[in-house]
Amino acid sequence: MKKILILFATCLLAVSALHAQELTNFAFGGQKPIISPELTQDSVTFRLKADYATVVKLSGSWLPNPWTGTIDMTRGENNVWSVTVPLPAPEIYTYYFLVDGVAVNDPQNVLVQRDGTRYLPMLLVPGERTENYGEAHQHGTVSHPWYHSNILGMDRRLTVYTPYGYENNPKKKYPVLYLLHGAGGDEEAWISMGRTAQILDNLIEKGLAEPMIVVMPNGNANQAAARTLNIPEKPMGNRWDREAFAKMSEAERDLVMNGYVRSLCTEIVPFIEKNFRAIPKPASRAIAGLSMGGGHTISASILYPELFDYICPLSAAGSATPEQIAALKKAGVKLYFLACGNTDFLFQGAEEMHAKLTEQGLDHVYFVSDGGHVWSNWRLYLNTFAQLLFK
Amino acid sequence: MKKILILFATCLLAVSALHAQELTNFAFGGQKPIISPELTQDSVTFRLKADYATVVKLSGSWLPNPWTGTIDMTRGENNVWSVTVPLPAPEIYTYYFLVDGVAVNDPQNVLVQRDGTRYLPMLLVPGERTENYGEAHQHGTVSHPWYHSNILGMDRRLTVYTPYGYENNPKKKYPVLYLLHGAGGDEEAWISMGRTAQILDNLIEKGLAEPMIVVMPNGNANQAAARTLNIPEKPMGNRWDREAFAKMSEAERDLVMNGYVRSLCTEIVPFIEKNFRAIPKPASRAIAGLSMGGGHTISASILYPELFDYICPLSAAGSATPEQIAALKKAGVKLYFLACGNTDFLFQGAEEMHAKLTEQGLDHVYFVSDGGHVWSNWRLYLNTFAQLLFK
Numbered sequence: 001m002k003k004i005l006i007l008f009a010t011c012l013l014a015v016s017a018l019h020a021q022e023l024t025n026f027a028f029g030g031q032k033p034i035i036s037p038e039l040t041q042d043s044v045t046f047r048l049k050a051d052y053a054t055v056v057k058l059s060g061s062w063l064p065n066p067w068t069g070t071i072d073m074t075r076g077e078n079n080v081w082s083v084t085v086p087l088p089a090p091e092i093y094t095y096y097f098l099v100d101g102v103a104v105n106d107p108q109n110v111l112v113q114r115d116g117t118r119y120l121p122m123l124l125v126p127g128e129r130t131e132n133y134g135e136a137h138q139h140g141t142v143s144h145p146w147y148h149s150n151i152l153g154m155d156r157r158l159t160v161y162t163p164y165g166y167e168n169n170p171k172k173k174y175p176v177l178y179l180l181h182g183a184g185g186d187e188e189a190w191i192s193m194g195r196t197a198q199i200l201d202n203l204i205e206k207g208l209a210e211p212m213i214v215v216m217p218n219g220n221a222n223q224a225a226a227r228t229l230n231i232p233e234k235p236m237g238n239r240w241d242r243e244a245f246a247k248m249s250e251a252e253r254d255l256v257m258n259g260y261v262r263s264l265c266t267e268i269v270p271f272i273e274k275n276f277r278a279i280p281k282p283a284s285r286a287i288a289g290l291s292m293g294g295g296h297t298i299s300a301s302i303l304y305p306e307l308f309d310y311i312c313p314l315s316a317a318g319s320a321t322p323e324q325i326a327a328l329k330k331a332g333v334k335l336y337f338l339a340c341g342n343t344d345f346l347f348q349g350a351e352e353m354h355a356k357l358t359e360q361g362l363d364h365v366y367f368v369s370d371g372g373h374v375w376s377n378w379r380l381y382l383n384t385f386a387q388l389l390f391k
Numbered sequence: 392m393k394k395i396l397i398l399f400a401t402c403l404l405a406v407s408a409l410h411a412q413e414l415t416n417f418a419f420g421g422q423k424p425i426i427s428p429e430l431t432q433d434s435v436t437f438r439l440k441a442d443y444a445t446v447v448k449l450s451g452s453w454l455p456n457p458w459t460g461t462i463d464m465t466r467g468e469n470n471v472w473s474v475t476v477p478l479p480a481p482e483i484y485t486y487y488f489l490v491d492g493v494a495v496n497d498p499q500n501v502l503v504q505r506d507g508t509r510y511l512p513m514l515l516v517p518g519e520r521t522e523n524y525g526e527a528h529q530h531g532t533v534s535h536p537w538y539h540s541n542i543l544g545m546d547r548r549l550t551v552y553t554p555y556g557y558e559n560n561p562k563k564k565y566p567v568l569y570l571l572h573g574a575g576g577d578e579e580a581w582i583s584m585g586r587t588a589q590i591l592d593n594l595i596e597k598g599l600a601e602p603m604i605v606v607m608p609n610g611n612a613n614q615a616a617a618r619t620l621n622i623p624e625k626p627m628g629n630r631w632d633r634e635a636f637a638k639m640s641e642a643e644r645d646l647v648m649n650g651y652v653r654s655l656c657t658e659i660v661p662f663i664e665k666n667f668r669a670i671p672k673p674a675s676r677a678i679a680g681l682s683m684g685g686g687h688t689i690s691a692s693i694l695y696p697e698l699f700d701y702i703c704p705l706s707a708a709g710s711a712t713p714e715q716i717a718a719l720k721k722a723g724v725k726l727y728f729l730a731c732g733n734t735d736f737l738f739q740g741a742e743e744m745h746a747k748l749t750e751q752g753l754d755h756v757y758f759v760s761d762g763g764h765v766w767s768n769w770r771l772y773l774n775t776f777a778q779l780l781f782k
Contacts, residue, residue: 052492055443099493101443105510107494110618112510119496119503119510135622139546143534145558155530167536167666227501231526275558 034080036108037095037123044123045084046095048073048106053099056081060095060123062088070098090127091376092195094120114192114228116184132383136201138164142191147271151255151263154234156218157225158268159187161197162276163204163211173277175390176213178264178308179382180289180296182315186226187218190382193375199383210390212286215272219293221260258303261296265304283334286310286389290378291346294318305331310389312337314381315344315373319353325360336364337385341371425471427499428486428514435514436475437486439464439497444490447472451486451514453479461489481518482767483586485511505583505619507575523774527592529555533582537616538662542646542654545625547609548616549659550578552588553667554595554602564668566675566781567604569655569699570773571684573706577617578609581773584766590774601781603677606663610684612651649694652687656695674725677701677780681769682737685709696722701780703728705772706735706764710744716751727755728776732762 036047046058057070073081081097094113097104105112106121113122124130140163146155163174179196181189190196196214203209218225222233237256239245245253254262273280287308289297294316301311302320305327312335320328328336336357340350354366367384369377427438437449448461464472472488485504488495496503500512515521531554537546554565570587572580581587587605594600609616613624628647630636636644645653664671678699680688685707692702693711696718703726711719719727727748731741745757758775760768 048493050491050493052446054445054491099495100441100445100491102439102441102490102495103498104490104493104495107509111621112619118498135620137546139537139548141534141536143532143536145532145534146530146555155528157530164537167662228503229526230502271558 034108036106039087039125042087043084044087044125045082046073046097046106047080047082047108048097048099048104049078049080050099051079053079053081055098055100057098058083058085058095059098059103060085060088061093062091062123073097088123088125090125090129092130092133092379093123093125095123096120114188116186116227129380132199132202133195133379134202135198136164136205138205139201140164140197140204141166142197144187145271145275147268149263149267151259151267152221152234154224156223156263157187157229158218158271159191159216160272160276161191161200161214161216163213164201165211166213166277170277173279174211174213175284175286176215176269176272176276176278177286177288177310177386177389178215178217178268180217180219180264180287180293182289182291182293185293186220186223187216188226188228190214190216193378194382195379196382199379200386203383203386209386212386212390213272213276213278215268217264217268219260219289219296221263258299261299261303264296265300265307269307282306282309282331284309284390286312286335288312288314288337288382288385289316290314290381291316291373301328301333309334310337311335312339312381312385313353314339314378315341315346315350316353317346317349319349320356322356322360325357325362329360329362333362335385335388336362337367337381337388338364339367339369339377339381339385341369341373341377343370343372344377345373425499427497430478430516433478434475435478435516436473437464437488437497438471438473438499439488439490439495440469440471441490442470444470444472446489446491448489449474449476449486450489450494451476451479452484453482453514464488479514479516481516481520483521483524483770484514484516486514487511505579507618520771523590523593524586524770525593526589527555527596529596530592531555531588531595532557533588535578536662536666538659540654540658542650542658543612543625545615547614547654548578548620549609549662550582550607551663551667552582552591552605552607554604555592556602557604557668561668564670565602565604566677567606567663567667567669568677568679568701568777568780569606569608569659571608571610571655571678571680571687573680573682573684576684577611577614578607579617579619581605581607584769585773586770587773590770591777594774594777600777603777603781604663604667604669606659608655608659610651610680610687612654649690652690652694655687656691656698660698673697673700673722675700675781677703677726679703679705679728679773679776680707681705681772682707682764692719692724700725701728702726703730703772703776704744705730705769706732706737706741707744708737708740710740711747713747713751716748716753720751720753724753726776726779727753728758728772728779729755730758730760730768730772730776732760732764732768734761734763735768736764 034047038045056073059070063069073083109121111122112119143160222236224231285308287297294313295318297313298318302324357364425438429436447464450461454460464474497512502513503510504513534551613627615622676699678688685704686709688704689709693715748755
């Protein structure tokens with residue numbers, strides 16, 4: 001046995017040395033390791049080694065104009081460029097460096113979020129606002145099953161979160177939240193940008209939310225899965241090609257307009273209730289979505305008013321007629337949680353929806369936050385309404 | 392209904408425009424979209440827009456010296472730098488750009504592999520060698536459950552692949568392959584660099600491999616999960632701190648030397664057989680691992696000779712005594728698949744192991760490939776031995 005162990009140990013060392021060459025955040029030759037980002041109580045320092053760069057800048061999502069506003073970095077010892085800025089308010093931000101005009105990720109930062117097709121370094125500023133955004137002690141399981149859609153004509157990838165304890169309580173059944181992303185997103189948006197697993201893990205661990213399953217589908221009817229899997233998209237008609245749209249049959253138009261929502265309500269819900277230990281009742285089903293997903297949420301509540309007892313459109317586009325609202329009242333909706341940022345470009349629509357719900361006498365929560373059409377709001381909304389579900 | 396749809400459509404357009412700003416591979420103002428990488432029959436062109444760069448180079452894992460060898464790129468129209476190189480042999484490669492000395496990912500490429508803490512753009516060159524590395528038509532499910540380890544004192548994250556059809560055949564039970572990563576890797580290494588899901592999906596779809604579950608644990612005893620989750624590592628003794636090691640009790644030393652392998656065999660295997668529809672028999676259990684994971688594979692086969700009927704050390708460090716080999720013979724091992732590259736720095740060890748197995752009369756497959764200690768070999772080995780399992 002000793003001989004094996006010694007051989008094995010030698011190999012470990014050799015392999016470690018080899019792999020070290022692959023790790024950009026490894027310090028060679030006794031050089032001080034570069035730390036980035038480095039947080040203090042009131043500041044954060046970013047560092048990047050760039051030997052031959054002429055200009056290095058920092059771009060961060062907390063800056064007044066995140067698209068164009070940048071901060072110059074200064075060349076220091078060993079060509080490590082750095083800048084120290086005031087610590088932004090507790091939240092999750094993304095940032096990158098501009099090296100002679102080209103966007104570069106921070107090689108020192110292991111925390112990365114995927115936003116559409118990009119991977120961006122993440123800055124989590126600790127505080128009350130973000131206390132549920134880091135890793136909890138007890139972790140749920142994240143999985144990616146594929147369901148078959150007859151409506152959309154393809155197998156499609158889902159993201160499913162099952163809560164801590166799911167594996168150890170094989171008789172227990174759980175309520176389900178269907179959580180929908182916005183335009184530009186996919187089935188990974190909520191789990192990456194939205195920190196769904198962390199938020200639910202923390203809320204459940206603290207006893208603030210019921211243990212629940214969360215299902216995050218891909219809301220782009222022409223996609224089987226996130227573009228990172230490189231599966232060709234399916235050509236589909238759309239409502240903006242007016243000439244072609246006018247020539248379609250009613251069924252074809254419905255597919256274009258409602259295909260995904262119909263797949264969600266008549267294919268994904270049954271798939272989940274067959275393959276997971278889900279309680280198959282309206283009182284144990286919630287639907288929530290941001291932006292385009294908020295539109296999907298409203299559409300689903302109109303097309304299938306009896307399916308979900310909890311309905312949460314977030315920063316959403318969409319509206320409803322008095323008859324449609326009456327149908328929801330009649331179906332016995334337990335929570336209607338309407339949320340929007342007060343500088344969101346869709347805020348006026350949220351105000352109007354709030355007025356309509358009030359007019360029609362549908363009890364609802366109208367949750368208005370500071371800020372606009374951004375992930376900081378959607379994390380806040382999830383962290384808020386998840387505590388109100390299934391109670 | 393019409394009113395909803397129109398509102399919704401307007402919003403979709405507005406949101407699309409907003410999100411477009413976030414997508415770096417979106418072409419603005421009628422500029423031609425940049426395509427990178429662009430493959431032809433015999434060449435591949437890489438492109439990067441870099442307005443203010445002085446020197447832009449390409450670094451690729453297929454180049455003669457991937458650590459230091461780079462190829463100059465040339466500035467063209469609109470400051471799009473490009474280079475066209477001969478198409479390398481069919482395989483998966485990673486590459487990046489050096490912009491004035493700083494490594495930059497290709498913003499046009501949606502295919503990305505995670506290697507340790509880095510995300511690198513991926514180049515898949517089509518051909519016979521890689522025909523199972525792209526997406527199949529039928530997809531298995533990838534999940535990340537957490538098991539509790541009493542031995543290592545923490546909850547630990549796993550990657551589990553269940554084959555296509557698992558959800559639709561609720562009575563069917565499956566054999567299980569335990570697939571172990573090397574030093575520098577974690578529970579995501581095989582699924583990302585190793586293309587495990589794609590290889591198994593393709594082999595199973597073609598009827599070349601038995602439908603099986605594949606379990607990919609984290610083999611670093613001090614880690615709960617991949618470093619990208621930022622969970623603090625647990626301080627643990629190690630064998631190279633000789634003074635401290637000498638003072639340990641036998642039990643403490645065993646934990647340091649074999650803690651992970653014991654957790655794998657006595658905690659992970661039961662967890663999988665409880666929570667998945669796994670056949671709980673040696674004839675339905677396989678173990679395989681690369682490099683350090685090959686060492687773990689050999690250790691597991693020595694410590695628990697009756698647990699696995701299929702044993703596949705790949706580019707491995709490790710050896711065994713005549714008695715240990717005899718124990719495997721006695722246990723009735725069905726396949727011993729020993730693989731190594733002929734330029735691997737561990738090749739001599741593989742040769743010696745092959746000689747020992749031959750000497751002791753343990754039937755085995757000795758699979759020698761061209762090349763060294765690299766993922767192209769490990770994908771090839773998985774694609775090869777997976778076809779031999781459970782038959």
